[in-house]
Amino acid sequence: KIGGGKVIIPSGDFLTGPIVLKSNVNLHLEKSANVLFSTNPDDYLPVVHTSYEGVELMNYSPLIRAYKQKNIAITGSGTLNGQASNEHWWPWAGKDIYGWKQGTPKQHDSINLPRLFILNESGTPVSERIFGKGYHLRPSFIQPFECENVLIQGVTITNAPFWIIHPLKCNFVRVDGVTINSHGVNNDGCDPEYSKNVHITNSTFNTGDDCIAIK
Structure with a gap:
């Protein structure tokens, strides 16, 4: 309400649905803060303008989302846990080793x-490319979309449904001192897409797919 500031998440476990960042806000995780994201797809509705493997669409909200914002940050030494697993999100990829079973939905089905x-x-x-409920395309973890001046620093990220740090059509992005431990399917560490002036440094990527992939 005052136009910006720092939102502090203290030590402890906190269950949440999607988080939406606004301009001039720093989401700060103190030491031992553990943010657990819901595994219920309905919590990521209504659908929002997002992207899946380079194609824009209306789909489940990313776990942390910012759309057309400026001067945003995610900082601190806590953990962001998407809680994806062979029971939640990953089976939609359609691979046995990630929990998919014959006869259950997967992203390569004709409707997806x-x-x-x-x-x-x-x-x-794009407004008519509606997916979400009834479809099986997983959300990105952190997606600043058409944002300027983005900082992601210090945090640990784990158990992502899909791509992890996904700056889309952004300018001036800094990823610094981030630790990613996430071995799910398509768990790319950082995928800058249609973005410029992106600086990735001092970070550790222990992932189930690409560490850094420039789209």
């Missing part, structure tokens, strides 16, 4: 990725 590709190739407006 193939449908998204068709909508994209036909030039369907």
Whole structure:
């Protein structure tokens, strides 16, 4: 309400749905702060403008999201835990080793990725590429979208549903001193997409897929 400041998460366990960052706000995790994200897909509705493997769509909200904001930060020494596992989120990738079982939904079913590709190739407006409930495309963990001056520093991130740090169409992004331990499917560490002036330093990527992939 005052136009910015620091939101402090103290030591302890905190269960939450998606977090939305606004301009001039620093989400700060103190030592031993443990933020646990809900594993119920319904908590990530209504759908928002986001992206899946390079294609824009309306889908489940990223776990931490900022849209067209400036001067935002996630800092501190606590942990962000997406709680994804072979029981939650990962089975949607359709791979046995990540909990998928024959006959259960997966992202390559005709209603999911193939449908998204068709909508994209036909030039369907993003507002009409509606997924979310009833579909099986996982959310990114941290996604600043069309943001300027983004800092992600010091935190530990684990158990991500999908891509972990995903700056999309951003300018001036700094990822510094971050530790990522997440071995799920498509758990890329940091995927800057359509972004510029991105600086990644002093960080550890222990992931189930790419460490850093420039899109």
